[in-house]
Amino acid sequence: MAEEKEYNLVHEKRKGSKGKGGKSNGKTQQPQHGADVFHSQFHSNADQRNGNFSFDTVHGLPLKEVEYTVPPKEERKAKRAEFGGVVDYSTGTIVQEGVRMKFLKMLANEHDGELREKLGLEDKEIESMKKGYCPLGYNVHHKLPLHGGGKNEFKNFILTPLYPHDQWHHDILDAQIDGMKVGETRKVMLPICDDMIYDPKKYGFTRNNEPVKPNYTSNVDPANYPKIYKAEHITKTNRDKELDALRAAAAARRQQGR
Secondary structure, three states: OHHHHHHHHOOOOOOOEEOOOOOEEEOOOOOOOOOOEOOOOOOOOHHHHHOOOOOOEEOOEEEEEEEEEOOOHHHHHHHHHHHHOEEEOOOOEEEEOOHHHHHHHHHHHHOHHHHHHHHOOOHHHHHHHOOOOOOOOEEEEEOOOHHHOOOOOHHHEEEEEHHHHHHHHHHHHHHHHOOOEOOOEEEEEEEOOOOOEOOHHHOOEEEOOEEOOOOOOOOOOHHHOOOOOOHHHOOHHHHHHHHHHHHHHHHHHHHHOO
């Protein structure tokens, strides 16, 4: 029973980027010296900082210029609470339903076929989503982050594997918003689309629909993530193997914490 709770709840609350081995891929983004300022902990080049990328679409999401405005800390905190709800992680009980839970329930009830076809999700995972839990190895991503004035609306969410999710943040967004303060506005390039479910068939970097290489060195190591983000990964055999490894890493962390 304890393992099932871990299966349902792992990665529901993301305080940092943890991959399949349970090691952090990067430091949690925290304001420094007590000031509410975002400081990226990742390497970037001038192109990243200026929003100049060699591609116009990344993993199916076109890059679009948006206004990114940092709301007050208390407003962001309230939105995060509204998004996440309240879960008793010791029992796996949802105490207060958050918008993320409502979104996952909606996907499970209204997009069952798409979840199976695109992501290879199975009965157990979809039934878990109907209860408000995020499937293991995935994350509900805000296309426009709450930190940049994004809203807790279904159209602003996409269910995505962890690897593309962390690339969108740590390779594309973080460098562009480095040093931003409360109330500051910048125009940044963000991967945004209307889809609410990531499509592994669209994995990759393209410009004018032609594959290209990114003009930076990625901060996100694929070795640290379950391989469930490309079309060739979406087989029952591969998903079972990858998610079993993730479950084992989570079990090891629980054991160390005792």
